[in-house]
Amino acid sequence: MRDTFVKTLIDLAKSDSNIELITGDMGFGVLKPFWEALPNQFTNAGIAEQNMTGIAVGMALEGKTVFNYSICNFPTLRCLEQIRNDCTYHNANVKIVSVGGGFEYGPLGMSHHTTEDIAVMRSLPNMIVCAPGDPTETKLITELITNHKGTCYLRLGRGNNKTFHNNLPKLKLGEAIPLIEVSDNTKVAVFSTGAILDEAFDATEDLNNKGIKTALYSFPTVKPIDKKTILHVASKVDLIVSLEEHNVIGGFGSSVAEVLAENRNKACLKIMGIRDTYTNVCGSQKYLRHLFGIDAESIVKEVVGRI
């Protein structure tokens, strides 16, 4: 995913010299293709995220499209006030990119678990929040946020992400992508955001094999949220399961719930995510997803128990 992001950005930046990439001293081996190809559009601002954000804002005010690259919570929570006052309030054309959403850096421990970023970024006016589900979505979203004038947050997985789209779907910011559309007799729909799409995909496959007709939608944009799709699906199915590698408070599921709560719906919603806790143990992403009950097996168990 991150390699797709860098490759896409190189292509975009080659044809637009106003695109700048700043790193907070992250991206060893990942950003090298960018700095080798476009050294004049690359800056390492060092390990200083508050300053990095301010620098990006100053550059954006001078007409640049600035990508601020780092990992985990460093480019978001560490410099949140700079994002609020300097980026979003000024509508600065800064794209905050964090690699390692959720438990991508699971073995590194709690400091590197990125599990509240969607909630915090989503609460900022003028902010676009994106979490693509696979490399295909990553490419499309990278292009879309580049063309959007204003502050965006891009939450990425690391590597080895499977591709779930055979064709390039047409996409606008704020639209969900159906992988399996609702139809008559669909009982359940799974809504997924970010790289945990693989668990959603496996769970949906398993549920359909078990005879529980289940739809699947990927939400590469969390803000603005695709109200139209949510309400359409909610009028067809009995159960919507939202899935995120993130705290259940304030994140993607909350965003879906906000839409549903203001309307009468056929469906009820189960928000699956981390249940407002930290972990004192480390482990692989796979292990931690299982531990927190957000892997494919847990989704299937949850749905079967409710249907």
Place this chain on the structure above:
Amino acid sequence: MTTKELAWKIRRHGIEMTHISAASHIGSVLSVADIIAVLYNDILNIDPKNPKKEDRDRFILSKGHAAASVYAALAEKGFFDVKELKTFYSDNSKFLGHISKEIDGVEFSSGSLGHGLPVAAGLSYVAKKENKPFYSYVVMGDGECDEGSVWEAALFAHHFKLDNLVAIIDYNKMQSLTTCEKTISLEPFGSKWKAFGWNVIECDGHNIEELKYSLSKDRSVKDKPTLVIANTVKGKGVSFMENNILWHYRYPHEGEEYDNALKELRAQKPDGCIDPYEVTK
């Protein structure tokens, strides 16, 4: 208008604006008044008829709580009508207590400390990369230098040789609750900036000629950002406000406080300078 007149008018507006709106930070406005006057009258390449002109110098007031001083300077320089200053702090006004980008001539909103220097460095960084002729100026408070982001930006500006960046410290040696020395000691202040690789200039922040000399682009040194430590007095110009922390938050109340402040200011009025409030009343 001479710079001395502009400085006096900034103080005069400051007293009036904080008085009628019961606003804080008159001590800071009086402290920074001469620095702001010199910047707007003698240093910054700006045009009130074309506030966004391409080659303008960029100015950021990072100690956003001294907003009244910049609003007053912009009004007196013709960016907008002086009468608009009366709405400072009031309902539905765009003259926020902390400096606002909604005002013609204001480059950037601030209010939380430690934000201005990184942004100014970003502006200068682009100018440097693209050979744009402008300078970025940023005015910071001394207490503001408690913020780590200031020192992050200090490292960056030095590393990237931003010799088109001038930071000015309104060094009145007081912050929110007491003196800087009793809060978090900054001294030896100039040495710290020198150690960070900056071209450091120290001057009397109430001496117009010293300020003109120190803030001039001629003082910049190749490949180094410039820091001007302007030694000031908090509350300068009103004796009972000088070096008195009370006036960081207290406003000049109706009666003795307001009357005496005005009396003292009027006694300092430069010859030929017209008090804007005597004309409009």
